[in-house]
Amino acid sequence: MNEEWNIGTREAEPGNRRRRMGLFLVCAGLVLLAVMVSGILLDGAAAETDFSRKNLAPGAGHLFGTDWMGRDMLARTLAGLSLSIRIGVLTAAVSAAVALVLGTVSAVGGRKADAVISWCIDLVMGIPHILLVMLISLAFGKGVAGVTAGVALSHWASLARVIRGEILQLRQAPYILTAQKLGVSRMRIAVRHMFPHVFPQFLTGLILLFPHAILHESGVTFLGFGLPPEQPAIGVILSESMQYLTTGKWWLALFPGLSLVLVVVLFAMAGERVRKLTDPASFHE
Numbered sequence: 001m002n003e004e005w006n007i008g009t010r011e012a013e014p015g016n017r018r019r020r021m022g023l024f025l026v027c028a029g030l031v032l033l034a035v036m037v038s039g040i041l042l043d044g045a046a047a048e049t050d051f052s053r054k055n056l057a058p059g060a061g062h063l064f065g066t067d068w069m070g071r072d073m074l075a076r077t078l079a080g081l082s083l084s085i086r087i088g089v090l091t092a093a094v095s096a097a098v099a100l101v102l103g104t105v106s107a108v109g110g111r112k113a114d115a116v117i118s119w120c121i122d123l124v125m126g127i128p129h130i131l132l133v134m135l136i137s138l139a140f141g142k143g144v145a146g147v148t149a150g151v152a153l154s155h156w157a158s159l160a161r162v163i164r165g166e167i168l169q170l171r172q173a174p175y176i177l178t179a180q181k182l183g184v185s186r187m188r189i190a191v192r193h194m195f196p197h198v199f200p201q202f203l204t205g206l207i208l209l210f211p212h213a214i215l216h217e218s219g220v221t222f223l224g225f226g227l228p229p230e231q232p233a234i235g236v237i238l239s240e241s242m243q244y245l246t247t248g249k250w251w252l253a254l255f256p257g258l259s260l261v262l263v264v265v266l267f268a269m270a271g272e273r274v275r276k277l278t279d280p281a282s283f284h285e
Contacts, residue, residue, distance in 0.1 A: 021273045028270045032085060035263065039082020045072060046079035046232040058251050065251040068244060073237075077256045080234040081263055083227075084214045087148055088267075091217070092209035094152035096159060100202055103163030104194065107171065108186045117160070124157040133216050134225040147226045151213045159205035166198045200278035207271035211264040218260060234260045 050070035058065040064073035106117035124132065136150035167190075170176060179189050220226040221235025229236055234256050241252035 018277065021277055025270055025273055028266050032266065035078060036082045036085045039078040042075040043079050045075040055249060064255040067252055073251065073255060076232050076237055077259050079232040080237055080256060081259055083233050084217055087217050088210045088213040091148055091151040091213040092206055095156040095209055096202060096206040099156040099159035100163060103160040104167060104190050106164045107167035108190055121157045121161055124154060129154055129216055130219055133220050137220055137225050142225065143228060147217050147220060151216055155209055155212055162201055162205060163198050166201055167194050170194055170197055203278060204271055204275040207267065207274050210267040214264055
């Protein structure tokens with residue numbers, strides 16, 4: 001009887017783990033959505049100045065304190081995180097779509113297409129991301145459009161290489177070879193047979209692109225190559241707070257920086273859960 005109970009427990013454990021992972025993903029999505037919506041609603045409050053309350057330490061009235069212009073740091077932090085999440089979602093979606101298209105074309109488009117796309121992948125991966133983002137951002141005129149273009153056009157290469165490798169292996173599958181012999185077009189094979197196979201890798205790569213996009217957007221903005229100073233972005237907040245740290249205004253950098261790290265970690269943990277949910281081999285590890 002004990003042996004039967006142990007077998008039942010082992011069989012139920014994967015299901016319980018899957019439910020816990022799904023619950024975590026739902027909670028993480030709700031938290032990120034709440035941050036994004038609250039930041040949009042507090043966008044006006046983030047820019048509101050009141051010199052009668054400047055440089056207030058964190059307290060009951062202002063949980064994150066105020067800055068040198070009397071702006072509420074909680075409102076500015078939420079507005080900055082909301083902007084970073086929106087830019088991260090947009091750029092990650094564009095990067096993942098570019099990676100899917102180029103990775104598929106590289107694998108099924110013939111030797112010339114594979115050579116050209118592989119060369120582009122090596123070129124993009126050979127340049128440091130932060131430098132490439134800055135160059136593209138400058139080329140597009142900086143601002144929101146420049147940062148979005150810079151992040152979106154510099155983060156597709158790794159995922160494209162993964163998708164290309166998966167499809168190259170899949171090309172030797174018996175049902176793919178059979179479809180080719182029956183005269184099915186390459187595009188139809190790619191859409192009907194190959195894309196469902198690489199969708200788990202695509203979805204995981206899409207989610208894991210979010211933290212990279214957010215960090216690089218904040219990084220180039222912090223260095224002055226991204227969003228303008230009047231924009232309540234995390235990079236702008238951290239950059240402006242550096243000159244006040246020596247005067248004891250520690251809260252100006254601590255809370256925005258810590259909030260950024262927590263959002264990035266939450267995205268990374270969500271991506272890891274999605275990877276385990278979509279990959280049975282890793283799920284049972």
